[in-house]
Amino acid sequence: MLKIDFANLLSDAVGAGDGLTASDLAALAESAKMAHRKFSEWRASKDAIFFDVVSDPEIAKGIPEKAVQIARDFDNLVVLGIGGSSLGLRCLAQALLPAQWNLRTKEQRGGRPRIFVCDNIDPDSFAGLFDVLDLSRTCFTVISKSGGTTETAAQYLIAKKRLKEKLGDSWRKNVIAVTDPAKGVMRDIVIKERLESFPVPPMLGGRFSVLSPVGLFPAACLGMDIKAMLGGAREMANRCEVAALDENPAYKIGAVHYWFDAKKKKNMRVMIPYSDALMLASDWYAQLWAESLG
Numbered sequence: 001m002l003k004i005d006f007a008n009l010l011s012d013a014v015g016a017g018d019g020l021t022a023s024d025l026a027a028l029a030e031s032a033k034m035a036h037r038k039f040s041e042w043r044a045s046k047d048a049i050f051f052d053v054v055s056d057p058e059i060a061k062g063i064p065e066k067a068v069q070i071a072r073d074f075d076n077l078v079v080l081g082i083g084g085s086s087l088g089l090r091c092l093a094q095a096l097l098p099a100q101w102n103l104r105t106k107e108q109r110g111g112r113p114r115i116f117v118c119d120n121i122d123p124d125s126f127a128g129l130f131d132v133l134d135l136s137r138t139c140f141t142v143i144s145k146s147g148g149t150t151e152t153a154a155q156y157l158i159a160k161k162r163l164k165e166k167l168g169d170s171w172r173k174n175v176i177a178v179t180d181p182a183k184g185v186m187r188d189i190v191i192k193e194r195l196e197s198f199p200v201p202p203m204l205g206g207r208f209s210v211l212s213p214v215g216l217f218p219a220a221c222l223g224m225d226i227k228a229m230l231g232g233a234r235e236m237a238n239r240c241e242v243a244a245l246d247e248n249p250a251y252k253i254g255a256v257h258y259w260f261d262a263k264k265k266k267n268m269r270v271m272i273p274y275s276d277a278l279m280l281a282s283d284w285y286a287q288l289w290a291e292s293l294g
Contacts, residue, residue, distance in 0.1 A: 002236070004249055009256060018266075020259065028255040029245040036243035036251070050208035051240075053201055054233040060216050060226055063198065066176075067220035070113065074139040074174075075106060077113040077221050078129070080155040081143035081214070085178075086119035087287050088210030089218050091280040093117075096224050099277075112223040113139070121151045126158065135166045135174070139221075143178040143214050145200045147186025156189075178213050207291045 011019035020028075042048035053059055070077065079089060093115055098104065102114040116129060140159045144152045163171035172195055179186035181199035190197045198213035209215065211233050216226045240250040260266040269289070271282045 002249070004253065006252070006256065009260075018264065020256070024259060024263075025245070028259060032245040032248070032251045032255055033243050035254075036248075046203050049201055049203045050205065050211075051237055053204055053208075054211050054230050054237055056201075059201075059212055060220075060230065063213060063217050063220050063226065066196070066198075067217070070139050070176075070221045071111055071223070074113050074137050076133050076138040077115050077141065077218060078133070078138055078159070079115070079117045079141045079143065079218050080152050080159065081117070081141075082119045082149055082151050083287065083291075084206030084209050085143040085152070085214055086117045087280070087284045088207075089215050090117050091284045092210065092215060092219055092224065092229075093222065094280045095277045096219075097222060101222075110223050113221060115218065115222055118155055119151070121154050126155065130162055135163055139174055139176060141176045141178060141218055142186070144184075144186045145180050145202075145204075145206065145209075146184040147179060147189060148184070153185070176217070178217060205291075207288050 006020075007013055009020055011021045011024075013019060039048060043051055079086065081089075093101070097115075101109065102116075106112070116133075118126060118129065120126070140156075140163070142152060142156045142159075144156075147153065160171065160175070163174055167174065172193060175193075175195050177186055177190050177195050177197040178200060179190065179197060180202055181187070182202070187197075189195065198217055200209060200212055200214055204212055206214075211230060216229075219229065220226050236249075240248050242248050243251075245251050245255060257269070271285050273279055273281050
């Protein structure tokens with residue numbers, strides 16, 4: 001169970017001039033009730049689909065079965081994506097896979113592929129990757145809800161060219177797309193090129209998409225327990241459904257941050273993971289924070 005300790009933010013610890021007083025907390029509790037009503041409206045309109053997607057029984061449909069085939073047929077999984085299509089997955093891989101995953105033999109990896117997440121079109125690093133991979137044993141997962149992301153589109157075109165040169169007409173077997181289920185440039189490519197694909201819920205923002213096929217498919221290919229991941233997410237979602245400030249960790253974190261920023265003029269946030277496995281959680285947190293609040 002995730003626990004959050006607010007003790008050193010209270011006036012009892014740091015004084016009324018710097019910390020939260022009982023009256024401050026009472027005011028925030030009332031604000032939380034209003035925030036809850038607004039959030040409930042967002043959920044009803046699907047604007048907060050990220051909250052409910054973890055309870056969608058179809059969200060991981062077909063992924064475990066395909067992941068088994070990917071692990072059997074490929075030694076390398078290259079994920080092409082940027083922002084929410086890469087940071088969440090990087091964080092999962094660093095946190096949940098054994099250290100030095102890519103340096104381990106396939107037997108040591110439990111028969112699972114190595115993972116390479118490419119979120120930049122830097123020609124040195126991207127071309128260098130092709131120099132060291134056996135393309136016949138490499139699966140490319142291209143992730144773009146619209147297909148219009150410039151970096152990902154460029155990466156896909158380069159990968160397609162290299163695969164066709166190496167494999168001829170069978171290149172399609174080495175590409176999996178994760179994109180909008182019905183529209184967009186990438187969906188058109190999927191149809192035209194007859195590529196296998198998994199859908200991204202249309203209203204799901206990229207920064208929240210790791211618990212959709214965007215993150216679940218690569219995670220399953222690497223042997224992560226995506227059923228347990230979704231179960232943990234649902235457990236947290238249940239904790240965050242209540243209106244009471246002291247019972248809802250998301251509301252309380254948001255309220256405390258707001259109070260110190262707006263009322264106390266203390267607007268700096270520092271996140272320090274002391275575990276190497278959680279280092280990328282800081283990067284992911286920064287993206288979630290900045291893109292959500294502008």
